[in-house]
Amino acid sequence: MNRNILKVTLLAATLGLVSGAAFAEDYRQNPFTLTYKNAITENVVGKVNIHAVNYALNGVNIVANVYTPANYDPSKQYPAIVVAHPNGGVKEQVAGLYAQRLAEMGYITIAADAAYQGGSGGEPRNIDKPSHRIEDIHGMADFISQYPGVDATELGLLGICGGGGYSLKAAQTDKRFKSVATLSMFNSGLVRRNGYVNSQTDTIQERLKQASEARALEASSGEIRYTGDAQLTDEQIAKLPFELYRxxxxxxxxxxxxxxxxxxxxxxxxxxxxxxxxxxxxxxxxQPLLMIAGSKADSLYMTQDAFIKASGADSKELFLIDGATHIQTYWNPEYVDKAVSKLTEFYGKNL
Structure with a gap:
């Protein structure tokens, strides 16, 4: 694949890892490898607990974390919420943060690593297909609906970033979800096709040709081509064209x-x-629909577009967090508190 095209594709359509980074929320300091502030470090009686689980989904082993509310009693009935993580993210990051915070509000929650990604199984690694991500959401619903104490008739869905786009698609047909919410929704197909903020429309056919060639190579030799690897300096990061990527x-x-x-x-x-x-x-x-986004997010156009088109929702609300960017809704305590408060209000009315 042409190196320049790969570079453009990466910058306009993916986020990446930076080497040699210092960790503010160090997974190595948490026994559950959670990366967010105020994460659970031990299971204490009478408080929110975390439970590592795994289950099979279409022959692939899925790893997940289930969070149970304070004073959880499996003989009682609780509403539950499925949380879908961002593209490239894992259950220990922002999905885990929101799963834990919602468990603090009395819900049983689940955050799972997508099939072929993170700690879940599946070969070749890091396949990123919408059909798989949507099936992951159905699979989380399958599992959590049978978890002790879950009232399967009171199931909510929260999708974050790319998981938000896939949640919108999953909820179109899966009516087990009684209410649907998104946070900083990212329409993965739109961005992979047109580029972020429509910055790559002139290379669509060239990139499709490269993808077709990669598929042919897989079939003929088993060789897998990847994109999305990046090791950038702070100076290079600062020069990226979009705030979401920086x-x-x-x-x-x-x-x-x-x-x-x-x-x-x-x-x-x-x-x-x-x-x-x-x-x-x-x-x-x-179903009732809540879409949350930062007012300063350069990804806001995707939430606004989806919100307008969701004409069949029983009720719908677009909630903007004033001053927040896309990534700041993942970790900034002020913005997370506002999002959790709104989610608690929404699920309280609709579960």
Missing amino acids: EGFIYYGKTHAHPNSTFRYTVSSLLELMSFDATNNIDLIN
Whole structure:
């Protein structure tokens, strides 16, 4: 693959890891390798607890964390929330943060690593196909619905970043989800196809040709081509054209890094990604819908577009966190508190 095209694709469509980074929320200091502030360090009776689980999904082993509320009693009934992580993220990062915070509000929650990614199984590694990510969400619903104490008739969904786009798609047909929320929604297919903020529309056909060649190579020789690897200096990060990518490199590569988190993915995945759009058939969502985004996020256009198109929702609300960028909704205590407060209000009314 042409190196220049790879570089453009990476900068405009992915986030990456930075080498030699210092860790503000060090996974190595947490027994559950959680990367977020005020993460659980031990299971204490009477408090929110974390439970590592695994289950099979279409022959692939999925690893997940289930969070149970304070004074959890498996003989009682609790509403539950499925949390879908961002592209390249893992359950120990922002998905875990929101899963823990919602468990503090009385919900049983689950955050799982996507199939072929993170700590979950599947070969070749780092396939990134929408059909898999959507199936991951259905699979989390399968598992958590049978977890002790879960009221399967009271199931909510929260998708973050890329997980938000895939949650919109999953909820179109999976009516086990009684309410749907997104945080900093990222329409992966739209960005992989057109580039971030439509910055790559002139290279669509060239990139499709490269993806087709990668698929042919896999079939003929078993060789897997990847994109999304990057090792940038602070100076290079500062020169990236979009705030999402600048802050993303810092979040994923420095302050909240995790060894299972990578934005490396197979080039052949683009065959499916570039024909996907989270808003296709979005009118099928008839559940209550809440979409949260930062008012200063350069990704806000994707949330606004999806919100307008979600014409079939029983009720819908666009909630902007004043002053927040995309990545700041992942970790900034002020903005996280506002998002959790709104989510608690939303699920309280609709679960």
